[in-house]
Amino acid sequence: xxxxLEVKDLRVSFNTYNGEVQAVRGVNFxxxxxxxxxxxxxxxxxxxxxxxxxxxLLPKPQAMIKTGEILFEGQDIVxxxxxxxxxxxxxxxxxxxxxxxxxxxxxxxxxxxxMEGLIKHQHMNRTDAKxxxxxxxDQVGIPHPDVRLHQYPHQFSGGMRQRVVIAIALACNPKILxxxxxxxxxxxxxxxxxxxxxxEIQRESDSAIVFITHDLGVxxxxxxxxxxxxxxxxxxxxxxxxIFYNAKHPYTWGLLGSMPTPDSDxxxxxxxxxxxxxxxxxxxxxxxxxxxxxxxxIDTVMEPPMFKVSDTHYAATxxxxxxxxxxEPPDSVKKxxxxxxxxxxxx
Ligand code: ADP
Ligand code: MG
Numbered sequence: 093x094x095x096x097l098e099v100k101d102l103r104v105s106f107n108t109y110n111g112e113v114q115a116v117r118g119v120n121f122x123x124x125x126x127x128x129x130x131x132x133x134x135x136x137x138x139x140x141x142x143x144x145x146x147x148x149l150l151p152k153p154q155a156m157i158k159t160g161e162i163l164f165e166g167q168d169i170v171x172x173x174x175x176x177x178x179x180x181x182x183x184x185x186x187x188x189x190x191x192x193x194x195x196x197x198x199x200x201x202x203x204x205x206x207m208e209g210l211i212k213h214q215h216m217n218r219t220d221a222k223x224x225x226x227x228x229x230d231q232v233g234i235p236h237p238d239v240r241l242h243q244y245p246h247q248f249s250g251g252m253r254q255r256v257v258i259a260i261a262l263a264c265n266p267k268i269l270x271x272x273x274x275x276x277x278x279x280x281x282x283x284x285x286x287x288x289x290x291x292e293i294q295r296e297s298d299s300a301i302v303f304i305t306h307d308l309g310v311x312x313x314x315x316x317x318x319x320x321x322x323x324x325x326x327x328x329x330x331x332x333x334x335i336f337y338n339a340k341h342p343y344t345w346g347l348l349g350s351m352p353t354p355d356s357d358x359x360x361x362x363x364x365x366x367x368x369x370x371x372x373x374x375x376x377x378x379x380x381x382x383x384x385x386x387x388x389x390i391d392t393v394m395e396p397p398m399f400k401v402s403d404t405h406y407a408a409t410x411x412x413x414x415x416x417x418x419x420e421p422p423d424s425v426k427k428x429x430x431x432x433x434x435x436x437x438x439x
Contacts, residue, residue, distance in 0.1 A: 203241030
């Protein structure tokens with residue numbers, strides 16, 4: 093597998109009136125060609141700040157990259173100028189945001205918005221760009237592309253708008269497509285359609301996808317690998333199977349346990365109590381300890397390192413230390429993992 097992106101010890105802080113907010117605190121991950129990586133975590137865990145850093149779109153001057161490297165095809169994005177990043181954005185790395193309206197220009201016809209990137213980055217003439225724009229609208233499943241091309245964003249429904257944004261993001265065959273909660277604002281049926289669309293596109297174009305979501309439930313069907321984020325760090329990472337059948341971190345158990353399933357109505361949900369820590373004053377030790385009913389004494393003193401579970405699976409919890417008591421996931425979570433194994437087995 094060839095490495096497309098490598099993020100090493102990324103730390104991002106914000107300067108605020110209340111002091112320094114440590115939004116991202118040492119994130120490491122890799123993305124291979126053609127792969128889908130899901131980054132999952134509750135709101136505020138640092139997912140969007142991480143993706144903004146990848147795109148070179150951190151708000152200045154408040155945000156600072158304190159340490160770290162973001163190697164795209166071996167070159168450090170952190171060191172690139174704004175101008176260099178503009179070339180990479182939309183061409184090599186493109187992004188789909190949660191709210192399609194924030195990335196569409198309401199006063200410009202959809203066709204022109206798709207053609208813009210083709211003309212600028214691919215140096216196409218208008219005729220070719222228009223042809224390609226029609227193809228793209230068709231590819232993202234928008235009926236009557238020849239009519240739609242001449243319409244404005246407000247003439248599209250939410251789901252169709254998100255398809256337009258995806259068409260724009262795909263226009264230049266990016267090597268990496270970053271989707272930051274692209275379906276959260278959409279209803280469940282449309283969400284499923286958009287996710288299916290992204291998978292289809294990937295099969296055809298071989299681009300890698302970084303899929304950001306707070307909802308572990310949507311990840312099982314789209315991702316190859318999952319990185320679970322908490323309080324600015326990746327606390328567990330593995331293949332979809334590692335995470336869904338064999339999660340090791342109590343926070344991941346919490347995410348699995350609070351996932352609604354078709355037969356979970358009468359079952360007790362294993363919800364995560366409390367709320368994430370204040371990132372202007374992150375706790376000593378394991379940031380998840382105050383919410384973790386399985387916390388050990390050492391958790392309040394020292395941060396756990398990433399323990400290796402297998403070649404593909406790592407988790408940062410002291411429960412994996414050889415001297416730790418052997419703790420099993422709660423029954424409701426175990427049941428989910430077994431249920432998941434069954435549905436995977438049926439395929
Ligand atoms: P997520 O996308 O996982 O919901 P974010 O990456 O948006 O979370 O935010 C991570 C942390 O960074 C949060 O604590 C948030 O309050 C803080 N943060 C994000 N943007 C800013 C900003 N512009 N100024 C100050 N703090 C910010
Ligand atoms: Mg976010």
